[in-house]
Amino acid sequence: MQISKYPQKNEWSELIKRPILKREKLSEIIVDIFNQVEKKGEQALLEFNKKFDGAEVKNIRVSKEEIENAEQLLSRELKNAIHQAKENITQFHTSQITDIKKIETSDNVICWRENRAIEKVGIYIPGGTAPLFSTVLMLAIPAQLAGCKEIILCSPSDKNGNINPAILYTAQLCGVSKIFKVGGAQAIAAMTLGTENIPNVYKIFGPGNQYVVAAKEYAQTYNVAIDMPAGPSEVLVIADEQAIPEFCAADLLSQAEHGNDSQVIFISTDVKIFNETIKETEKQIKELPRNDFARQSLKNSHFLLLNSIDEALEFSNLYAPEHLILAIENFEKYIPEIQNAGSVFLGNYSCESAGDYASGTNHTLPTNGFAKNxxxxxxxxxxxxxxxxxxxxxxxxxxxKTIEIMAEAEGLFAHKNAVSIRLKQEK
Amino acid sequence: MQISKYPQKNEWSELIKRPILKREKLSEIIVDIFNQVEKKGEQALLEFNKKFDGAEVKNIRVSKEEIENAEQLLSRELKNAIHQAKENITQFHTSQITDIKKIETSDNVICWRENRAIEKVGIYIPGGTAPLFSTVLMLAIPAQLAGCKEIILCSPSDKNGNINPAILYTAQLCGVSKIFKVGGAQAIAAMTLGTENIPNVYKIFGPGNQYVVAAKEYAQTYNVAIDMPAGPSEVLVIADEQAIPEFCAADLLSQAEHGNDSQVIFISTDVKIFNETIKETEKQIKELPRNDFARQSLKNSHFLLLNSIDEALEFSNLYAPEHLILAIENFEKYIPEIQNAGSVFLGNYSCESAGDYASGTNHTLPTNGFAKNxxxxxxxxxxxxxxxxxxxxxxxxxxxKTIEIMAEAEGLFAHKNAVSIRLKQEK
Known part of the structure; x- marks a missing residue:
């Protein structure tokens, strides 16, 4: 926990720095994985699954029976929760559908836009410490709403060759067409190149470790698009005198538990709230099962006492947080000042977890300052x-006439001629 | 000109291939340019300007006087044309502004999206054979409409240190805040890193040669966004029996004149139109000032006779053209079949030049099959x-409750606790 009281503005550029990421030399490993997958297809995937994940996979594609079984393995309570989240996420993303607006820009010149789904998309869901079925909701729901014809999902299996049933159940519920047991960079290679069973896709979505991130970057050289550049997750909380330190501390820790490299920034304009939130954070952290992660990421985190909400927002815009929580009174007043943020949570009861799971907004957000662009x-x-x-x-x-004059001024006479030949043609 | 009559579907994968691009080993050159610009700032820019463009530039920033003079150097006719184009482009892009829609996804849970301009954007306009002031319109108009605070433009000067007045005039007209005389990869480096006078930006737009393209790719490793991946320009024309061969030929050539690597595909379902369009293309090419480019790019181009409009659109969707011209009757009927294309021109009088300059649509479009994603x-x-x-x-x-259940199922207890602590708090 790094505490700064009323830092000068010339110190801000230091404070907004993300923890430095060790970017290891991954490129050779990644190129080799792509080459192997291109050459040997699914044989390569099975070998990599074994080598990297210790996973014994026989059939790369998840069977109908496995998907049906998954439903049996989940509690009614969890299935209901997934359904409620799905409903809210569907509602919010449905509101993003736009109508066709035909515009007559000049007399008898009509222009408009129409949406077409990207035909084939791939979703990557990591294995590891948390089975992220919520990310399946966040990616498969808009893919299905958009009308993507092929929605495939890759996720590493456990050592026995099984994928977490919550992931399978959610994928099935949200219209994923095919699920494959393959993880890491080899999954990204498979979705990029296609294999015997895995179709190649036009765009790849989803989080992952440094190998997955590097593989997604590399996939772009094969003309595959990706959702966005990656970075560790982060939250910035701004609290005034009416904020509730217990809530602020809980929000900071919910971000900190994500991983060692998560970043957490707390800003208050009130000394009492500031000190109590620090105390609460230290208290609550002890009770967390994942407190090793949380402790590690708190080391890189800043607790800042600033002069005003305006100043806090100025700092926040410079930092461009993935998540911004405004635990302040009159938050409406400050909304227009927010320039750079991924998603904003307003007031004392809009915790980040709400958006992470179930309010309806998407949790796949720009990190690492990418909220600027x-x-x-x-x-x-x-x-x-x-x-x-x-x-x-x-x-x-x-x-x-306008087109002819402009084309000529650019020296593009065939462009001009395409108009002239039509104008001459008239009777 | 490569002519294929009723090719089998198994030959299509060969026909949709883009001419192979010589991707030279640019990375070392680009890294060196970025390093020099980082180290020496504008001194490096002036040196590169001289070395690569033979340009003697004293002041990197275009002065007020130069901009005022530019207006004097343009004909009234050209200025009027630029104004009409600006009006149409403004109208069409204004129609893309979206309202805020607040959605109550669950009782007392309100979600919405708000747009914020990317604060600082950079526009690159190449020098070379054509002074692309139309691209200034296409990039600066939406930047200004969006509300970008800083819109900068870089373009190489000629040997005497001047930028084409049409570029200066259009930039000034469309709200560009600062114009700099710097071209090539060094311009991209300057906008990425910032120099004494050139601010660093968050997103870079605009076309360029292979060095510019490579520099834009490299800029992304500095967390700068770019408009889209690049490739040579292309058009696909579909013509039925009511098409007019003179018009089709003129459209094909207006694309072919762009450069050696432009690609042109003509598809007809009618033998007579097919043969006459080939003849017309050979006739019209002779009269073009840029017919060296056009001849070169026609070598890589395909003229295909197919069985039906449905088949033609199936081919087009596979190819995913930047520009698609439907010189067919009842084009409305076929619109829903169009899956992959950058911009579509309907009927005999919607020539590509209209969209290139003045109808209102944007001419910065996905090439090289990127219309798929x-x-x-x-x-x-x-x-x-x-x-x-x-x-x-x-x-x-x-x-x-829903959030708590989901967070627990993902093993993220701090996420759960952020809710529990709030629910417990109630009286």
Whole structure:
């Protein structure tokens, strides 16, 4: 925990720095994995599964029976929760569907955009310490709403060759067409190149470790798109005198438990709330099962006492947090000041967990300062917008001269001629 | 010109291949340019300008006087044309502004998205054979509409240190805040890193040669976003029996004149139109000033006779053209079949030049098959969408149990606790 009281603005550039990531030389490993998958197909996947995950997988594709069994293995309570979350996420992402607006920009010149789903998309769900079925909801729901024809999912199995039933159940519920037992960079290679059973896709979504991140970067050299650049998860909480230290501490820790490299920033304008939140954080951390992660990530985290909410937001815009919690009064007033953030949680009862699971917003968000230039995942991430135009003969007569003059000024005479030949044609 | 009559479907995968791009080993050159710019700032830019473009630049920033002079150097006719194009482009991109829709996904759980402009954007305009002031319109207009605070433009000067006046005039007209005389990879490095006068930006837009393309790719390792991956320009024309061969040929050539590596595909379902379009193309090419480019790119181009419009669209979707012209009757009927394309031009009078310059649609479009997974530039390219949520105490009571169950099932107890501590707090 790094505590700074009223730091000068010239110290801010130090404070907004993310913990330095060890970027290891992964490229050779990744290139080798892609080459092996290209050459040997699923044989390579099975070997890598064994080598990296110690997993004995016989059939790479999850069977119907496994999916049906998964439903039996989950409690009714968990299934109901998944259904409620699905409903809210569906509602919110449905509201992102846009109508076609035809615009007559000049007389008889009509322009518009139409959405088309990206036909084939791939979702990667990591294994590891937490079975992230919530991420399945966040990626498969908008993919299905957008109308993607093929939605495939890859996730590493455990040592016995099984994928967590909550992941299988959620995938099935949200229209995933095929599920494969393959993890890590080899999964990304398989979705990029295609194998005997795994179709190649046009866009790959989902979180992962440094190998997965590097493989997604490399996949782009094969013209595959990815959801967004990656970085460790982070939250910035701004609290004024009406904030509740217990709540603030709980929110900070819910971010800190993600991993060693998570970052947490707490800003208060009130000394009492500031000190009590620090105390509460130290108290609550002791009771957490994942407190090893939380302790590690708190080491890199900043607790800042600042002069005003305006100043706090100025800092926040510079940091560009993935999650921003405004535990302040009159938060409406400050919304227009928010420039750079992935997702914003307003007031004392909008905890980050709500957005992580069930309120309806997407939890796949820009980290590492990318909130300055990227949006989180939404329905838009699964579609392309195609522009259309129709000029009637009259429309081209109206606009033709303008096009001819501009094309000529750029020295592009064939561009000009495409208009001239049509204007001459008229009777 | 490669002519295929009724090719079998198993030959299509060969036909949709783009001409192979010589990807030279640019990375060392690019890394060196970035390093020099980082170390020596504008001194490095001036040296590179001289070395690569033979340009003698004294002041890197274009002065007020130069911009004012530019206006004098343009004909009234050209200025009027630029103004009409600006009006149409503004109209169409204004229609892309979205309202805030607040959604109550559960009782007392309100979620919505708000747009925020990317604060600082950079536009690169190449020098070379054509002064692309139309690209200034296409990039600066939506940047200004989105509300980007800093819109900078870099373009190489000629040997005497001047930028084409049409570029300066258009930039000034569309709200570009600062214009700099620097081209090539060094311009991209300057906008990525910042120099004495050139601010670093969060997203870089615009076309360029292989060095610029490689530099934009490299800029991303500095967390700068780019508009989209690059490739040579291309058009696919589908013509039925009512198409006009002179028009089709003119459209094909307007694409072919772009450069040696442009690609042109013509598909007809009618033998007469097919043969006449080939003849017309050979006739019109002779009259073009840039016919060296056009001839070169026609060598890689395909003229295909197919059985039906449905088959033609199936081919087109596989190819995913940047520009698609439907010179067919009843084009409305076929719109839903279009899956992958950058921009679509409908009927005999919607020539590609219209969209290139003045109809209102954007001409920065996905090439090289990227229409499968990317949209063209639009207002969306200049904003980020931030999600917001507000849960009242009642809202969290309503949704809390669901969040707790899901967090626990993922093994994330601090996530659960952020809810539990709030639910317990109630009286």
């Amino acid at each position: 990227y949006s989180g995942v939404s329905l838009d991430s699964f579609v392309k917008k195609i522009t259309f135009q129709h000029l009637s003969e009259k429309g081209l007569q109206n606009l033709g | 990317y949209s063209g530039v639009s207002l969306d390219s200049f904003v980020k969408k931030i999600t917001f949520q507000h849960l009242s105490e009642k809202g969290l009571q309503n949704l809390g």
